[in-house]
Amino acid sequence: MPNHKRFRRYPATLRRGLRILAAPVKGDNGRGGFFIQPYRGYGSRDRVFLMGRVFRQPGFGAGIKEDSLRRDLLDLVRRLLRKPVAGGRVRVRYKDTSEIVETDRHGFFRLDMSLGEIPSDVEWHEVELSLDQPVDERATTTGEFFTPTHSAGYGVISDVDDTVVHTGVANFFKMMWRLFAQGADSRVVFDGVPELYRGFHEGPEGNQGNTLVYVSRGPWSIYQVLVEMFRLHRIPNGPILILREWGMKRGSVLPRRARDHKLDAIRHVMELYHTMNFVLVGDSGQHDPEMYTRILREYPGRILAIYIRDVSRNPERSSAIAKLAEEAGDSRCDLVLSDDNRVLAEHAAKLGLISQAAVSAVRNRVVTASND
Structure with missing residues (x-):
């Protein structure tokens, strides 16, 4: 411009x-x-x-x-x-x-x-x-x-930082500038994320209204900014669980140390929606692969897929995640590591989680962004 x-x-x-x-x-x-x-x-x-x-x-x-x-x-x-x-x-x-x-x-x-x-x-x-x-x-x-409606086929639990938005979310003023100075064209959100998440929400037939729950490591002070960012980029609405000051033990609602908050949050969602299967989405830089394979072991048969955005660019980290992918495969669950949302969308379509129209939307967005 x-x-x-x-x-x-x-x-x-x-x-x-x-x-x-x-x-x-x-x-x-x-x-x-x-x-x-x-x-x-x-x-x-x-x-x-x-x-x-x-x-x-x-x-x-x-x-x-x-x-x-x-x-x-x-x-x-x-x-x-x-x-x-x-x-x-x-x-x-x-x-x-x-x-x-x-x-x-x-x-x-x-x-x-x-x-x-x-x-x-x-x-x-x-x-x-x-x-x-x-x-x-x-x-x-x-x-x-x-609350999920009767048409919901599955749920998605997604990290926000380095998964939906670039790590600049931790830099409050940088994120604010990108979001409000550049609007929907800003690079706050990873290319293809809105289209992929709309595909998750709509499901393979386009009308499921699947559940999406978001978790963030940011402070509660950015909550309203995240809500506006989701609206601006047309990312499906869902509860946003801010992990700072959030915590619970099973069966009670009590503050916990930040280290355990994300695991507790995921367990709480899994147990509240005990008849629903889930897709887990995270990134390679914050122990998400280890945490998600742990959830896979704790809730056998309920994790449909694990999608990890590769942000580490570290061969040793990629090798460690590959071993976790083998472990997930033994439980008949694919753990997919990629920095390209087209790869995740194509895999999700093969599993019948999203439609081909959603895959096309993700492809078009990524190609358009790469040409900008």
Whole structure:
């Protein structure tokens, strides 16, 4: 793109980025006080798991027009100044079922609730959240959680960092610049990923609505940015589990050391959807192959394929992954290592996981990107 056109885009780009950064505090219309920020949850026909955080945020700018630059700047300042609320009691209600959960010292709450009434056969459902302690009748909001529909044929658990997005996700400002300055044409997302993941979601016939769950090593502060990035690149919606501050032991919801978070998250999803088989997608640089083959051993017959993006460029690492692929093969599961999403798409089509139309879409995107 010519420089003069790029420069003309910068003001709108900065405004869009500013609104995304300020978005987490905008639900209170500038009044300040206590504020509940829920994250997307996931559930089954009889359970729901959802996380969120409670803040006390300053109140100023309430009389300023919502979509003005001044209001966005003030809301960004409010986000920087807000404080987490420890020991808060949050009431979560879904239809005729409710439960109270308490925030930890960082303000996070974790809900694992049995459902009295079965969710309808749609993917997304709303829950009501309110604050019982400290008392603030204005601190109410709605959250959402995902459940698979009856048409879902399988699920996908995917890493985000170095799998969906380039490792620049760890560099917050670099990712923000790429995302909002370059938009959908940015190289934040690996070529072919949106097309491949839409293929997973649609399934071989194009109408399955398969489950996708994403896990990220980033901090919760980038959650809203990831949501916007997925929307911008048309990557299918799904719960995004941020592994920092996320953790649980089987049967309880308790903080754990970061080292075990990803394994715990995958186990929780596998056990919640205990009748569903899964595809696991990760990268070669963060112990994903070892972790995924461990999951393969723990849940025999339930892993359809393991796809690993090769980011290491290290012969010794590739050799180690090849041995893991042999181990996976002994369990009748293919572990495919490649840095090209066309290879992954073609293998997935051979297994009947995605359609040929999805393979063509991945090929076209990769070829187009290589010619840019």
